[in-house]
Amino acid sequence: MSEVKHSRLIILGSGPAGYTAAVYAARANLKPVVITGIQPGGQLTTTTEVDNWPGDVEGLTGPALMTRMQQHAERFDTEIVYDHIHTAELQQRPFTLKGDSGTYTCDALIIATGASAQYLGMSSEEAFMGKGVSACATCDGFFYRNQVVCVVGGGNTAVEEALYLANIAKEVHLIHRRDKLRSEKILQDKLFDKAENGNVRLHWNTTLDEVLGDASGVTGVRLKSTADGSTSELPLAGVFIAIGHKPNTDLFQGQLEMRDGYLRIHGGSEGNATQTSIEGVFAAGDVADHVYRQAITSAGAGCMAALDAEKYLDDH
Known part of the structure; x- marks a missing residue:
């Protein structure tokens, strides 16, 4: 054993929320330890270009941004531990985390484990990830200006992505396996207006059968009718999978309060906004945010969590 x-402080997760929390905590001399998790750098490591990070006028890649964030945290003596935590015990103090490589205890914990986009699980989808297949229109939509793209899904996320892309792309094809959408009515009204008067095309009772492409990236998709099984091909440049996100919170089931799988935090403007249902445990980034899900909002939440953790440790 x-x-x-x-x-004193462990930060679980190594995306923008985790590393920003580390920078602030380290500067407060809390000597934070970042445990990277199974995907060091988080979701941004799968994003080819990041064009909306303030101050980076030329843009940069997701992996480059995360490398810089890690270096920034390490500059202030943050300790980085490459491990995957499989068990968390938060009912007694100090908090205990058990990983593949060791056991860790801490007086305060910041959870920044993020969320994972859900994918269909096709090999062709995985093969073109970052080369035409994406799960974030806000992140990658710009690269498809005046090109043809498709969005797969029928909920709020899918409709929001389609509406966003309609302002950028030449044509947007929404592919949905049923004959009606699950999204909010107001979003549906906007989408149907775009379908009638704009550049959105709706494909009902249709599934994505295959992503087509070559060495340069995605060149099209093969669609399949759920009604009769017939297939058709559609030439396009971008495929946006929008069937939802799953917060990485399985570790905390039965211990922390959640809403639809996302950690519940205090919120508000009175301070301690990032505290979860257990005192001394804080959450930042996509693990507690199903609305914005941007690198910049995650980083901001990481800053807040570090300040909240600093105050908690000072008071205890």
Whole structure:
């Protein structure tokens, strides 16, 4: 059995929320430990270009941004531990985290484990990830200006992505396996207006059968009718999968309050906004945010969580 390592503050997750929390916590001399999780750098490591990070006029890649964030955190002596936590015990103090490589305890915990976009699970979808297949129109839509794209899904996320892309792309094809949408009525009204008078095309009772492409990236999709099984091909440049996100919170089931799988935090403007249902446990980024899901909002929440954790540790 490996020895237990104790820290005042552990930050679980290494995306924008985790590393920003680390920078602020380290500057407050809390000597934070970042445990990276199974995907060091988080979702941004799968994004080719980041064009909306303030101050980076020329844009940069997702992996480059995350490397810089890690270096920034390490500059202030943040300790980075490459491990995947599989068990969390938050009912007693100090909090205990058990990973593949060791056991860790801490006086305060910031959870920044993020959320994972849900995909269809096709091999062709995975093969063209970052080369025409994306799960974030706000992140990657710009690269398809005046090109043809499709969005797969029928909920709020899919309709919002389609409406966003309609202002950028030449044509947007919404592919939905049923004959009606699950999204809010107001979003449907906007979409139907775009379909009638704009550049949105609706494909009902249709599934994505295959992503088509070559060495340069996506060249089209093969669609399949759920009614008769017939297939058709559609030439296009971008495929946006919008069938929802799953917050990485399984670890905390039965211990922390959640809403639809996302961690509940205090919110408000009185301070301590990032505290979860357990005192001393804070959450930042996509793990507690199903609305905005941007690198910049995650980073801001990471800053808030570090300040909240600093105050908690000062008071205890």
